[in-house]
Amino acid sequence: MIAIVDYGAGNIKSLQFALKKLNMHSCVTTDATQIRNSDAIILPGVGAFKDAINELQQSGLATTLKEEVSNGKKLLGICLGMQLFYENSYEDGVWEGLGLLKGNVKKMNDTVKVPHMGWNTLTKHRNSPLLKDTVEEEYVYFVHSYAVQDYQQNTLVSSTNYGGIVPAIVQQDNVIGMQFHPEKSGEAGIQLLRNFKELIG
Amino acid sequence: MLAKRIIPCLDVDKGRVVKGKKFQNIQDVADPVSLAKKYNEDGADELVFYDITASNETRDIFIDVVEKVAAEVAIPFTVGGGIRAIEDFHKVLRAGADKVSINSAAVDNPILIQEAAWKFGSQCVVLSIDAKENKDGNWAVYTNGGRIDTGLDALEWAKRGEELGAGEIVINAIDTDGEKNGYNLSLTQAIAQSVNIPIVASGGAGKLEHFQDVLQPDVADAALAASVFHYNEISVSQLKQFLVENGVPVRKRRVTPWK
Numbered sequence: 001m002i003a004i005v006d007y008g009a010g011n012i013k014s015l016q017f018a019l020k021k022l023n024m025h026s027c028v029t030t031d032a033t034q035i036r037n038s039d040a041i042i043l044p045g046v047g048a049f050k051d052a053i054n055e056l057q058q059s060g061l062a063t064t065l066k067e068e069v070s071n072g073k074k075l076l077g078i079c080l081g082m083q084l085f086y087e088n089s090y091e092d093g094v095w096e097g098l099g100l101l102k103g104n105v106k107k108m109n110d111t112v113k114v115p116h117m118g119w120n121t122l123t124k125h126r127n128s129p130l131l132k133d134t135v136e137e138e139y140v141y142f143v144h145s146y147a148v149q150d151y152q153q154n155t156l157v158s159s160t161n162y163g164g165i166v167p168a169i170v171q172q173d174n175v176i177g178m179q180f181h182p183e184k185s186g187e188a189g190i191q192l193l194r195n196f197k198e199l200i201g
Numbered sequence: 202m203l204a205k206r207i208i209p210c211l212d213v214d215k216g217r218v219v220k221g222k223k224f225q226n227i228q229d230v231a232d233p234v235s236l237a238k239k240y241n242e243d244g245a246d247e248l249v250f251y252d253i254t255a256s257n258e259t260r261d262i263f264i265d266v267v268e269k270v271a272a273e274v275a276i277p278f279t280v281g282g283g284i285r286a287i288e289d290f291h292k293v294l295r296a297g298a299d300k301v302s303i304n305s306a307a308v309d310n311p312i313l314i315q316e317a318a319w320k321f322g323s324q325c326v327v328l329s330i331d332a333k334e335n336k337d338g339n340w341a342v343y344t345n346g347g348r349i350d351t352g353l354d355a356l357e358w359a360k361r362g363e364e365l366g367a368g369e370i371v372i373n374a375i376d377t378d379g380e381k382n383g384y385n386l387s388l389t390q391a392i393a394q395s396v397n398i399p400i401v402a403s404g405g406a407g408k409l410e411h412f413q414d415v416l417q418p419d420v421a422d423a424a425l426a427a428s429v430f431h432y433n434e435i436s437v438s439q440l441k442q443f444l445v446e447n448g449v450p451v452r453k454r455r456v457t458p459w460k
Binding site: 115 | 202203204205206241246268271272275276277294295296297298299319320321322323324325368369397398399422423452453454
């Protein structure tokens with residue numbers, strides 16, 4: 001069972017539909033026990049960083065997530081979910097994130113249109129089982145205005161280019177982030193979620 | 202490289218996709234879910250669904266359509282029509298839509314853009330603008346399906362929409378809509394120059410070249426069309442092939458199907 005953490009943000013239904021296609025059982029939950037009993041956790045998210053982190057802190061789920069990660073459970077963050085892994089976000093103020101990964105979340109370079117919206121290509125930085133059966137320059141769907149910076153190079157699995165290098169897939173041990181929406185990225189996205197499924201075992 | 206997007210638009214009335222000319226002469230066309238699947242298979246990058254009646258009775262049928270589409274196609278889609286309040290955003294997003302488009306409601310109450318952007322994020326707030334050239338050669342914003350001149354200037358309204366937190370603008374040229382003589386390039390370009398958010402051009406597509414023209418670097422980021430796709434005058438796959446050959450960056454669709 002995959003626990004999809006529901007903190008009130010965004011389109012969770014599409015993610016559930018995508019997991020269902022891969023025969024992955026999931027539940028949408030805010031219950032710490034259910035999260036602890038899950039095989040893996042997905043932290044989805046769209047919306048504001050501040051609201052999301054406040055919700056996770058106040059509900060105590062931030063602590064649950066950190067404990068589960070230190071126990072070795074796989075955690076996949078999607079879009080804002082991935083951004084929440086980092087130390088600080090500079091979205092309308094400065095907000096402390098979960099601190100699972102080193103780095104900060106900052107507004108994208110405004111020499112390009114923001115939000116970064118649409119299909120963009122993935123460039124591989126290192127080998128990972130997450131990229132199994134994907135092709136070079138695979139198109140996936142992005143929609144975000146903030147991006148991860150000051151990250152550790154060895155965590156970067158794939159990037160895209162939009163006014164500079166933008167981290168697209170990151171991984172540090174059992175913590176995995178996807179800045180784009182795999183559940184909205186057609187066959188390519190389904191393949192990436194299938195790879196996540198195989199990683200869970 | 203960020204790809205230019207091709208977006209089939211589906212007008213939905215009582216659970217069916219319909220298409221009229223210049224907002225009139227509505228005729229029945231197809232089932233929205235099967236059409237959405239077909240467009241996805243042809244390589245559409247996104248879809249738009251407009252609830253064109255939006256009465257209370259048809260509202261529930263429409264939400265049902267949204268949920269069925271989300272279950273069948275794993276590409277982004279926008280929902281519009283009859284969105285008046287934050288609660289309407291909530292309903293369609295919970296049903297599986299990715300973006301919500303507002304038009305008249307934003308003119309009546311611009312703060313709705315801001316509230317929605319705060320609550321759900323700018324990325325899901327699409328400001329749809331129906332514009333028509335007035336006697337002075339300026340672009341006026343119209344509402345209610347092109348019937349009411351709001352007195353707003355389209356370029357100013359686009360800027361204000363961006364300031365309030367809209368994440369994308371759909372610019373629909375009323376004069377060219379349904380005429381199949383090409384998108385209104387000067388209007389689209391003028392809007393694109395006024396803001397720094399993505400622009401979707403709408404209204405007027407009839408030939409492959411029309412898409413090429415509007416998807417040039419300084420014009421639109423995406424092109425929306427309805428009837429050319431519905432009536433099989435142009436297929437999305439044929440269009441994308443044409444665009445690739447003519448140097449427009451588009452997403453090449455993966456050949457591997459879902460297992």
